[in-house]
Amino acid sequence: MVSRMSLERKVAQLIQPQINSFDAEEMREYRWGSYLNGGNGGPYGDEFAPASEWLRLADEMWDASTQPLPDGEPIIPTMWGTDAVHGHTNVVQATIFPHNIALGATGDPDLVRLIGAATATEIEVTGIDWNFSPTVAVARDDRWGRTYESYSEDPELVAQMGAALVEGLQGKKGAEDYLGRGRVIATAKHFFGDGGTDQGVDQGDVNGDIDALKSIHAVPYPVAIEAGVETIMASFNSINGTKMHGNEALLTGVLRGEMGFEGLVVGDWNGHGQIAGCTVSDCPQALMAGLDIYMVPDDAVALHSSLVAQVRDGTIPEARVDEAVARVLRIKQRAGLLGPDAQRPSARPNAGEYDKLGMAPHRAVAREAVAKSQVILKNDGVLPLKPGADILVAGVAADSIAQAAGGWTLTWQGGRELTNDYFPGATSIWAGIEEAAQESGGSATLSADGTFEERPDIAIVVFGEEPYAEFAGDRKNLIFADTEGLELLRKFEEQGIPTVSVFLSGRPMWVNRELNASDAFVASWLPGSEGAGVADILFGAKAATGKLSFSWPANCEGNPLNGPDGALFALGYGRSLDDTAPLGDLDEGCGFLDGAPAADWFVNGRLSAGISASAGGMDLPNLRGEGGGVVARGIDRNRQEDARELTFGPDSSFTVSGEGEGAYIITYNLPAAPAGTVTIASGERTEDVTRRMTVAAGKGWREMVLTEACLGEFGDGLTIATNAPLQFSIAQISRSTLPEGTECSF
Structure with missing residues (x-):
């Protein structure tokens, strides 16, 4: 042929x-x-x-x-x-x-x-x-x-x-x-x-x-x-x-x-x-x-x-x-x-x-996979849930099939904007819990914000990462910083209501605060369309056999774990339902959370007081205008002109300066790879970032973290320079004190 x-x-x-x-x-x-x-x-x-x-x-x-x-x-x-x-x-x-x-x-x-x-x-x-x-x-x-x-x-x-x-x-x-x-x-x-x-x-x-x-x-x-x-x-x-x-x-x-x-x-x-x-x-x-x-x-x-x-x-x-x-x-x-x-x-x-799309035998296989994948990390005796219990189910993720499914679901990135109507025949985690509660002779009430009229016997809090795919999910560290679940857990703890955490994530994350505030904690991953499989474990309808296939971090440093060193739970960890050994209190200290709040230099389309921008020695008031081979204009990211597009000519540079402490954190977008060499300088040191910028190009809005690891020292300003034409957009510039040893990242 x-x-x-x-x-x-x-x-x-x-x-x-x-x-x-x-x-x-x-x-x-x-x-x-x-x-x-x-x-x-x-x-x-x-x-x-x-x-x-x-x-x-x-x-x-x-x-x-x-x-x-x-x-x-x-x-x-x-x-x-x-x-x-x-x-x-x-x-x-x-x-x-x-x-x-x-x-x-x-x-x-x-x-x-x-x-x-x-x-x-x-x-x-x-x-x-x-x-x-x-x-x-x-x-x-x-x-x-x-x-x-x-x-x-x-x-x-x-x-x-x-x-x-x-x-x-x-x-x-x-x-x-x-x-x-x-x-x-x-x-x-x-x-x-x-x-x-x-x-x-x-x-x-x-x-x-x-x-x-x-x-x-x-x-x-x-x-x-x-x-x-x-x-x-x-x-x-x-x-x-x-x-x-x-x-x-x-x-x-x-x-x-x-x-x-x-x-x-x-x-x-x-x-x-x-x-x-x-x-x-x-x-x-x-x-x-x-x-x-x-x-x-x-x-x-x-x-x-x-x-x-x-x-x-x-x-x-x-x-x-x-x-x-x-x-x-x-x-x-x-x-x-x-x-x-x-x-x-x-x-x-x-x-x-x-x-045959979503037919019952396929959904049964999916439900079995959900149940077998649930990993119990903590259980102080509240699991399995007791028959006849009155259960409150909280958290915005509880009734979101899209969040339980994650990325690569109907759309590339997935997302909570996909309501349950987009998933005919599917079962949310809440719906699975509600059915199981009724079958056990009890009841379940959905309350995303955790409010209730009648005090429940136990509260299940469903929370976790919002959907993402590919580079949109890259992170600088493994801290789960969203506090919705934590605030709910602490509120129930103060009221003396036992809690079960159902954590949705695409990876192990540092959740020591949430683990401490929970009576039971289940790593649910991204279970998909059959939320009843989660209920099968919570109610003891099926044995808990899930084991971690990744090491779980003990601290918030964000460094890679591929073994027991630095792990809170090692590869292969997972409790059975009758394992109620106490976990003990975990360290909640985290340098990324404990430091002073970030000081914004440029945010929502405005330079903060005392911060200046220039190009080739010429001022760019409020990061607009033209000078030294650089043109800066307002563009829309999330709202009208809340960001700036910088167009560099050959052998041009841009500087932002002011008083502040700590690492530089820049939210940026680089639509195409640099045509020449790009450097970043602060203090006495200049770093060639061409290779890192090339990797970041074309991936949409990202966060650049510049620490002493690549800058050597923190000066009172930051200069980006290139020897060839470059288009570079900025949505936010801030400075923040990060834990010692934090890597530079792009």
């Missing part, structure tokens, strides 16, 4: 755009080999479209890709890939399984296989072929915003669970149903080192001896390959300064040479554009390094043009293109997408059977 294809058609097999950037007419013209829906993408621009619209689009793209071609050129159907990372959660009504961090706490690979199979069936309902899952990252710094996508800090546990999900999605290698009915293509991601970046910065740098790094971060891949995983996704991060999308030594030498992977290597969202010397529309380096498919959401046509030209001028050998195309076609063949028996998406098994 490859020998009969034109160069243009072959290159098209290596390009994967996203559904909101092209239409069926473009598919008919270019014949893209595959396409995807992004985290915020839905059919015909509607991310909340019903399942029937997803299937309609799948048929439309299939039809466009299978129109006859001239000169007897083979017709190659396209295939659709999706991020179904905890169920088919881009689609309304789908079962939402717990995120991977929770599944790691179950320690049950057989259960994970069932989850994979259920997810594959629901994917097939919508006519989609390919799942970008499982994530087999070994998260080693829980400040990373994707920690909840990791099963564990233990590479062996990650390998076991990842392989189980591969088998659940694809079927067991050699089995009759392999990639057949109720099965889809799986993807192990992200190769490799995504969970080991410095300071847990998403898409950042991983540095160290390569064999030592492989002994942790590469461990899951041979196991996934042995399980038959058909595709592996390259990671955004760098290894010792080389971006993985362009790292031939690892993508080809290690993955294919050492590990023997014969399948398809797919890129991540514009990841090839981060390679030095590349843009998203011009990057032969990625293909030469070992990438087979470019994930290029919005620039497919331009990339196609450049790749065709580079083959013709000899930059890319056509043999390398043929090799990659053959890999694409082999996977399509195995998945039943080639040959006389290939079927239009809507004609395939499970397609259009919309009652």
